[in-house]
Amino acid sequence: xxxxxxxxxxxxxxxxxxxxxxxxxxxxxxxxxxxxxxxxxxxxxxxxxxxxxxxxxxxxxxxxxxxxxxxxxxxxxxxxxxxxxxxxxxxxxxxxxxxxxxxx
Amino acid sequence: xxxxxxxxxxxxxxxxxxxxxxxxxxxxxxxxxxxxxxxxxxxxxxxxxxxxxxxxxxxxxxxxxxxxxxxxxxxxxxxxxxxxxxxxxxxxxxxxxxxxxxxxxxxxxxxxxxxxxxxxxxxxxxxxxxxxxxxxxxxxxxxxxxxxxxxxxxxxxxxxxxxxxxxxxxxxxxxxxxxxxxxxxxxxxxxxxxxxxxxxxxxxxxxxxxxxxxxxxxxxxxxxxxxxxxxxxxxxxxxxxxxxxxxxxxxxxxxxxxxxxxxxxxxxxxxxxxxxxxxxxxxxxxxxxxxxxxxxxxxxxxxxxxxxxxxxxxxxxxxxxxxxxxxxxxxxxxxxxxxxxxxxxxxxxxxxxxxxxxxxxxxxxxxxxxxxxxxxxxxxxxxxxxxxxxxxxxxxxxxxxxxxxxxxxxxxxxxxxxxxxxxxxxxxxxxxxxxxxxxxxxxxxxxxxxxxxxxxxxxxxxxxxxxxxxxxxxxxxxxxxx
Ligand SMILES: [Zn+2]
Numbered sequence: 001x002x003x004x005x006x007x008x009x010x011x012x013x014x015x016x017x018x019x020x021x022x023x024x025x026x027x028x029x030x031x032x033x034x035x036x037x038x039x040x041x042x043x044x045x046x047x048x049x050x051x052x053x054x055x056x057x058x059x060x061x062x063x064x065x066x067x068x069x070x071x072x073x074x075x076x077x078x079x080x081x082x083x084x085x086x087x088x089x090x091x092x093x094x095x096x097x098x099x100x101x102x103x104x
Numbered sequence: 105x106x107x108x109x110x111x112x113x114x115x116x117x118x119x120x121x122x123x124x125x126x127x128x129x130x131x132x133x134x135x136x137x138x139x140x141x142x143x144x145x146x147x148x149x150x151x152x153x154x155x156x157x158x159x160x161x162x163x164x165x166x167x168x169x170x171x172x173x174x175x176x177x178x179x180x181x182x183x184x185x186x187x188x189x190x191x192x193x194x195x196x197x198x199x200x201x202x203x204x205x206x207x208x209x210x211x212x213x214x215x216x217x218x219x220x221x222x223x224x225x226x227x228x229x230x231x232x233x234x235x236x237x238x239x240x241x242x243x244x245x246x247x248x249x250x251x252x253x254x255x256x257x258x259x260x261x262x263x264x265x266x267x268x269x270x271x272x273x274x275x276x277x278x279x280x281x282x283x284x285x286x287x288x289x290x291x292x293x294x295x296x297x298x299x300x301x302x303x304x305x306x307x308x309x310x311x312x313x314x315x316x317x318x319x320x321x322x323x324x325x326x327x328x329x330x331x332x333x334x335x336x337x338x339x340x341x342x343x344x345x346x347x348x349x350x351x352x353x354x355x356x357x358x359x360x361x362x363x364x365x366x367x368x369x370x371x372x373x374x375x376x377x378x379x380x381x382x383x384x385x386x387x388x389x390x391x392x393x394x395x396x397x398x399x400x401x402x403x404x405x406x407x408x409x410x411x412x413x414x415x416x417x418x419x420x421x422x423x424x425x426x427x428x429x430x431x432x433x434x435x436x437x438x439x440x441x442x443x444x445x446x447x448x449x450x451x452x453x454x455x456x457x458x459x460x461x462x463x464x465x466x467x468x469x470x471x472x473x474x475x476x477x478x479x480x481x482x483x484x485x486x487x488x489x490x491x492x493x494x495x496x497x498x499x500x501x502x503x504x505x506x507x508x509x510x511x512x513x514x515x516x517x518x519x520x521x522x523x524x525x526x527x528x529x530x531x532x533x534x535x536x537x538x539x540x541x542x543x544x545x546x547x548x549x550x551x552x553x554x555x556x557x558x559x560x561x562x563x564x565x566x567x568x569x570x571x572x573x574x575x576x577x578x579x580x581x582x583x584x585x586x
Contacts, residue, residue, distance in 0.1 A: 018376060020186045057179065057381030065386040069121050069158030072128035074140045081138065091137050092241070092248035095188040 010035045106310040107345070109338040111267035111303065113330075115280060116260050117290040118236060118298040119162045125235045125257035126153030126196065126385075133296045137250035145255035147192035152384050155180070159233065159257035160203070160388060162289045164398050166259060167204025167231050169283045169405055174395045178203050180233075180382040185375060188249055189237035197260075199379040202232030203388070209279045210407050213425050215271030216331055226276045227264030234258045239297075253297070259290075265304065265315070270334035277301065277327045282406045286431045294326050301330055306351075307341040316341070317351035321365055323358050333358040337365050409434055417447035426455055433469045439476035440483075449483040457501055473508045482511040491515055492522050494568040523569045526578060529562070532570055533578045536561040547583055555579060 012032040016023045023031065081087045086094035121131050127144035143151040164174050181199035212223035236256040241248045261280065267273045281292045281299065292299040301324050306316035321337060324330045337356070344351055356365035404412070406428050413424035413434075428434045437454055441447040458479065462472060482504065486496045496511075503514045515521060523529055536558050537544055543561075547554040555576070562575045 018184075018186075018378065057383065058386060060386075062386045063177075063389045065154065066157035066160065066388070067128075067154040069123050069156050070128065071123040071130040071132075074129045074142050075146075077136070077138050077141075080141055080146065086246075088243070088246070088248045092250060093138070093188075095247050095249055097242055097245050097247045098187060 010039055105346070107307045107342045108268055108310045109305055109307050109334070109341075110265045110315055111269075111273050111305050111334065112265035113263045113267070113273060113276065114260060114302045114304070115263075115277070116234070116236075116258055116300045116302075117166075117284060117292060119159045119257040119259055120288060120290055121156055121158050121162070121257055123156060124255040125156050125159055125233070126255055129255065131256050132252075133298070135252055137252060140252040141254070145191075146251060147190070153196065155385060155388070156257060161398060162257075162287075163203050163231060163233050163259045164390065164395065165287050165402055166261070166284060166289045167207060168395070168399050168402060169287050169289070170204070170207035170209055170228050170231070170261075170280075172204035172207035172228060172231060174390050175201060175203055175205060176391070177201060177387060177389050179387040180385040181379045182382050184378045184380075187237075188247065189240055189254070191238070191251065191254065195235060195237065196382055196385070197234040197379075198232035201387075202230045204228075204231035206230070209276060209283065211272060211275035211279055213275070213422070215269070216274040216327075217271050219271060221271055221275055224266070224272075226266045226272070226279075229262040229264050231259055231261045234260055270331045270338070273303070273334055274327055274331045277330060279407070282429065286403050286406050300324075301327075303330060303333065303337075305334060305337055305341070307338060307345060316345070317353055319351065319353070320355045321358050322355060322368065323360075325360065329358055329360050332360075332363060333365060336363060340365070403431060406431070406434070413437075417441050417451070419448055419451045423451045423455060426459075427451060430469070436469050436472070436476050436479075440480040444480040444483060446480075446483040446487040449487050450480055453479060453483055453501075457497065461505060473506075474504050475508070478504055478508075478510050485511055485515060489522055489524070489571070491520055492563075492568055492571065494563060495520050495522070498568055520569060522571050523566055524571045524574055526574065529566070529570050529575050529578055530582075532562045532565045533575060533582055535565055536579070537582060544583065555583070558583075 010032065012035055013023060013028045015035075016028070016031070078090065081090050081093065084093040088094045118131075123129060124131050124140075124145055127142050129140045129142050129145055132140065144153055167174055178198060178201045180196050182194040183197045183199070184194045186193055207228035208225040209228065210223065210225045212221050215221045236253050236258040238249050238251045238254040241250070263276065267276060284290045284292055290298060294300070303321040303324060304318050305321065306318045308314065308316040319337065319341065321333050324333060341351060352370050354370045355368045357368045358365050410421070410424045410428040413419055413427060414421055417424075419427070427437045433454075437451065440450045440454070444450050458472065458474065462469065482496060482500060485491045485500075486493050490512075491500060499518065499520060500511050500514050503509070503518075504511055507514075540558060540561055543554045543557050547558070558579050559572055559575050562570050562579065563572060
């Protein structure tokens with residue numbers, strides 16, 4: 001279950017389930033192979049010696065990129081709702097009912 | 105066997121700001137649905153978040169108010185999940201490096217159920233920043249989504265599993281709300297969804313160190329429902345354990361109408377959020393100087409102020425508790441008590457008279473027609489013997505409420521000064537004795553309490569102005585002589 005980048009193993013079906021994507025058996029097998037190949041490729045990053053190097057999530061040594069707390073006008077509702085696949089009376093975005101706890 | 109409950113709370117609070125956490129849409133409750141959105145909070149591809157400096161400052165302030173350590177280095181992370189309340193399919197949050205760590209909030213006094221609470225400190229594990237999610241309304245086979253709330257700054261305050269009773273959980277929530285309101289960090293209005301609470305509760309035999317199986321309760325819409333759900337859930341778990349049942353880790357939903365908790369999901373279905381560092385946001389650092397600068401802007405913590413009121417003004421811990429519940433009231437009391445010779449009486453007047461009248465009229469202390477200085481003056485007039493307590497209550501205070509004028513002016517204008525002069529009081533005493541032969545007879549027959557009735561008659565005849573301390577010996581003198 002789950003991923004293990006260290007050994008390059010990934011369970012495509014589980015990851016698809018987390019992403020709410022349905023896979024056929026053939027797709028699951030194909031993606032499993034492809035994702036494992038990708039992870040094996042990325043695994044090369046394990047090779048360089050990184051002792052003494054600070055782990056970071058960013059390439060730039062920047063911090064505190066913040067904005068002042070000021071409100072500005074938002075988008076008009078009509079075009080926003082028009083971008084949604086479905087709507088309720090042009091007011092709400094309409095989605096298939098997903099009750100938390102009943103999802104798979 | 106004796107059991108005890110172990111309770112921990114996760115509280116979500118919206119942070120009071122002008123704009124949302126990562127975009128310039130207004131942070132405002134009650135707007136028309138889907139009118140406060142933009143490409144950032146709708147999660148459009150290519151849009152980039154920029155963190156709101158004021159929201160960060162307020163979360164740090166919340167941490168300082170709760171005695172937390174502020175992290176010198178914090179970062180944002182993505183919590184991945186697929187639910188239509190988050191258009192990006194991930195929520196920006198803080199996983200391993202939150203803004204605030206390790207605080208505490210003291211509780212005590214009288215519990216919600218009326219029982220006294222042990223004085224104790226409830227630990228706070230961490231306070232981290234999150235963005236709020238959209239509001240879903242379920243309509244049968246479909247759900248309607250309003251994204252106005254999506255991206256509103258939210259903080260999650262995680263407590264240690266330090267509470268043992270529903271009363272302690274209630275007291276912790278009350279104290280937390282008080283702290284956040286004091287510092288203007290959140291309005292904490294549960295009805296507007298600005299404060300929300302999840303409960304973790306387990307039971308274990310008293311004296312055992314290991315925890316029992318943890319059960320989470322969701323859908324708690326008020327402090328009262330937190331209390332009620334625990335009053336239901338703790339005995340339910342104890343019964344199950346007693347019956348030899350093996351409890352599962354699960355999430356239960358509180359049904360307020362039925363007064364029960366119902367299983368929502370069991371642990372096997374627990375989410376796997378795949379947290380990873382948010383690449384679109386840079387880390388946030390805080391130096392000691394910056395932290396101290398924020399600390400300097402904060403008001404006194406309510407429980408510190410409560411204790412100070414007790415020592416500085418000599419009022420009871422209970423009165424101090426009542427007076428510090430809300431900052432505007434504590435400010436009002438302090439403005440009146442500071443420099444007053446009668447701080448205890450000032451507290452009495454505010455608690456028994458002023459709060460009652462404000463309650464009846466539906467006014468807040470900010471809308472109070474009586475200034476703190478006038479309140480102090482009134483207590484001084486009574487304490488110094490210028491007017492009697494009875495005249496103050498029946499005539500002066502109501503006139504102050506109506507006119508907002510100074511009590512000394514009202515007293516002078518209406519001639520309400522206390523009558524201390526024996527010869528003037530003697531006249532009232534003679535009248536009272538003449539008009540109440542029955543009470544006089546009873547007193548002479550040995551019923552000592554009858555003299556209190558006669559003192560009351562003297563007060564009535566003098567329209568409350570006679571000094572009752574002076575009237576008593578004069579009454580005795582005339583009765584015993586006659
Ligand atoms: Zn926005």
